[in-house]
Amino acid sequence: MNGELILFFVLALVAIGSGILMLNLTKVVHMVIALVFTFLSIAGLYVMLSAEFVAFVQVLIYSGAITIIMLFGIMLTRHDDKTETKIGVPRMILVLTGIVAFFVVMFFQINDLSFGEQAADLHVDNTEKIGIALYSKYVIPFELTSVLLLVALVGAIILAKRDDEDKGAEDNE
Amino acid sequence: MTLEKLLSYDWGIMAPEFTILIVATLLSLMDLFMPNKTSRKPLALLGIAGVIIAIVFSVLQIGTEPTSILFDTYRFDAFALAFKLLFLVATGLILLLAIDYEGEREWEFRGEFFYLLLTALLGAMMMASSADLITLFVGLELLSISSYILAGIRKNNLHSNEAAFKYVVNGGIATAITLFGMSYIYGLTGSTNLYEISEALTNPAVEQNAFLLVMAFVMLLVGLAFKIAAAPFHMWAPDVYQGSATPVTAFLSVVSKSAGFALILKMFLITFLSVQGWHNAIILELQPYIAVIAGVTMVVGNVVALRQRNIKRMFAYSSIAHAGYVLVPFVSLSLLVFKMTWFYLLAYLLMNIGAFAVIQFVTEKERSEDFTAFSGLYKRAPWVAVMMAVFILSLAGLPFTAGFIGKFGIFMSSLGTGHYVLASVMIATTVISYVYYFNILVQIFFRKGEVDRLLPSIGLLIVMIICGAGTIFFGIYPGAAYDFFQEFDMNELFIK
């Protein structure tokens, strides 16, 4: 067992463990913290896959921006919210069956995997390559994504804005 | 890549998409600068104008050679055009519906509705006209996210909030599954281009991992089954359809669903068939499962619809059932698959939007979504009642309506390819569906209701007339639609 594998297992366990913790913790702030751990360990996994740029973005946006906004949101609203855990036995069994089945299938898939030769220079000029691909080959989906983000923004405003307020709040778009 | 190369592409072929994008932008700006308490309804007219321009562009494109921009991230071909026309026509009709929608006090001032509908349409159009997983996925998400907001746009309505929430959560699950499947495919083939994927599938290194490939396609299928609301991934649909404003429901049940079908056809058929022909091992292996999904969808949709009293919920289940019917030609793969699917979607578009126009009319006048709101409609608005009868008969698949021709074609194609069980399920569930469709007719014609006369507004009337005339016309003379479809050479889809 080499170091890489050990690192992988550690990161994977942290990611999954934090995910489960997030679901089972009762305080909202605790959940967010658990979420941060998941995000960070996933970033670690990206680094292991020679995807530094993605890892960087992951830390910056998910662990940073998103978590902070969530915390703000919780602070600014009632932060003593607790979840009510009321899950019936049948549904537990249902979900458990699903997870076990999914795991079995996934395990067999990955166990059998053989990729042939692998690209070795993935880490070279990683960011630049992404940039070039994004702005040349994938410019159409890229632009479409900007429409998508705009829609999401407008949508968030529509749903969050109070109606009796001045309509000017829409200036944000 | 140089700018010169970038400009060398025939960007003009994207005219319909650009039109929609520009109109959507214009609408959002106009909405922004309009005084608060001014009715936003004129925006819809602009939206309709935009849709009509896009339709004109599309019609002018008929017969154009397949065109690819930037490695198929945008790809124009007959398949894309045929489906885009459906989306455009449907959205135009839905915009007409939306003008006269009077859901709530502030509805008039909800300009967002109109441009979100257009962005959703843009997403759907991109789903039809790309051969790259990334563009397809972004198009899917654009459609989905716009739809989530549309579902929740009546934010003072509890049902609408619930609808949006459920739609987001379920849509999120679906997206995750789809993306997971796509990542597998990319991982195996090293490409996001559908044609390159198709070629890579013949590569021994990829063939070795057939298991992974099958799993990936099953996951894609499941993810997209959410979009078309096929069982067992349909459960969100009734709640969402019921909670949304009626024009949104019509949009979800027609455009969103048709886009899902376009994507399924495109993704599966290009990857499997463009290189390897019609008898691909993997698709043959997956066929029984699709057949089961189609069968279960038909049964669940029709059977559960029997017990619904809320008319929109009933139509949600009906729409689930129709997704099952449309899956049938996909199971019984033959060259007819495009023709059958397209015609059925056309018929479905006409009859369903027409039915929703009537539903909107009645539920608004009655302030009730219970199906007894329809009682005595024949006395109150005879022509609307007759139209509704046409739509219902068409949905039920009775002769002289487009729905019959559509269903008959699907039925024949499934028999022709030897899928007798599926054909029998289709017949049996169709018979079950008569019962609930019939109940509505009984309410309309045989129950006594209020006595005051009802008059539909102009917009609704136009929608009903267009849909009603279309339903009957294509029921009596389906050749018109089939001939028109001959203009589209579906083999273009398979030519890289």
Add this chain to the structure above:
Amino acid sequence: MNPIIWLIPVLPLLSFVLLLLFGRRLKEASAVVGSLLTLGSLILSVVVFMGQWGGASVKQTAEWLAIGDTVLTVGYEINPLNALMLVIVSFVSFLIQVYSKGYMHDDDRFPVFFAYLGLFTFAMLGLVISPNLLQLYIFWELVGVGSFLLIGYYFYKSEAREAAKKAFIMTRIGDVGLFIGIILLFWQVGSFELDAIFDAVTAGDISQGWITLTAILIFVGAIGKSGQFPLHTWLPDAMEGPTPVSALIHAATMVAAGVYLVAAMFPLFEASEAALTTVAVVGGFTAIFAATIGLAQADIKRVLAYSTVSQLGYMMLALGSSGYVAGIFHLTTHAFFKALLFLAAGSVIHAVHTQNIHEMGGLWKKMKWTAPLFLIGAMAISGVPLLSGFFSKDEILAATYADGRFGLFWIAVIATFLTAFYMFRLFFLVFTGESQGKVKKVQESPGVMVFPMVVLGILAVIAGYINTPVTPILDDYLAQNPYLEIHHHESYWWIPIVATVVSLFGIFMAWLVYAKKKVKRLSEASPDFHFILLNKYFIDETYDYSFVKGTRGFSYFWYYIDRFVVEGVIQLVTGAVGWISKTSSKAHNGQVQLYGSVAFAGMAVLLLIVAWLGGYLT
């Protein structure tokens, strides 16, 4: 394209459209518009019919749509059989529209009624001239829709609504059978064209098993439409519709569509002995089964309804016994006398405002036209010699006997007796004796209602002469169909005698039982006849204990079988569907977590199954 032919169905359609559009303005004039257009169809039908004497079949088709290699066509075909049907349908439809003008005069939805009649007539005529099975099926469904609208015409009565619904669903069960049959035939032959199918049958391109299967499936469709056992229960309930509708749909046209279908597809049936036997047995059983139920009904229209079921059974029996001509012959005569009976019954109901025969009585003197006409109808259906029913029924009996189906033959003879008995029971209870009704001032119906009855009455008398052993006109006429072998069986001199004796015996019995009070009073007045009267009393007693009670028990037995077993099975199926529906809609309780769980588990299980069956889990 010969405009004469395609105009036949188009004229009633035009009437439907015109009345739907302008009915409100036309009001009473709707009847004139509807009747005149139908009269147009009738005249054209007669022209076409005349052209068929010695003329060859006419067929004209145009491409409708192409699915793959299959080209579907629309068009029309005229052959001796459907030319005759055209005349019958348009003729009866015309008379009934005339009659309805009087019958429905105080109804406020008068134009709608005539619009529906137009739609129905259009569908029926379209059905008859269809050259291929698909077109036939489409019109077949449309006939169902028209009938549904007409049965449910009094929609404010819950019985009418239920009856309409029942009729639609029950016939639909049969339609599914028909549809499957058509599809299987298409699969075997590759065409929906009747000619192509018959060619394939003649050439032996279809195996015997397939012929039998498809023929029986098509017969299932006919069972539904023609109210044969076990799908007959809708027909008596359908009497909730207006009486002219009962006369049109449930006597002369729609129910005859099933018989017509079997006749039109006869070359297919003829190729399979098993299919013919099925038709004969179902027909024979229905004939006697419905006749026994008819004995115990109190509603005048229900008696006629069961009688219709029974007579349709006769026609099926004839067809199943290779008596092609006999079946069509009886269809023709039955259309006239049963329509007459219904119209006369309608006239009675119109006058006394009740349908219960025990509340009628003594109408003979009050209804100078209706009563004799009803008597003519009753005599015709009972097979009194020299009236139309006598000849056609003899033909059926002879065909059955010649085909060697002796059991069915005797069943048919018994059914003849029962028919005569219940028809005259009806006659004596309604027209003789003392008035039991509340309405004292009974008036004869207006001339517009009497006229159609008179015309039908004349036909009920003379229609039989188109095919007597001496004048086999219909025989020769129908024999022109190239795909048919008309079996000319020898005539049995004793069959008419037996039939006559049996039916006269039935009438006599009815007289004894239901008019006997008169006899009794007579016996007290003239003791000279004491002996005879005693004897009669004795017969009456025997009859009362052995026959009336016996058959009544038998009748109720079947009635309950009908109500509880047959309906129960149907209830069970609907119940099962309802249960599934209930359970699965419970699962949709609105919890988004549950939806997610189900979807995820669904996907995981699907993946597992795919992996398992694909053999990847090794």
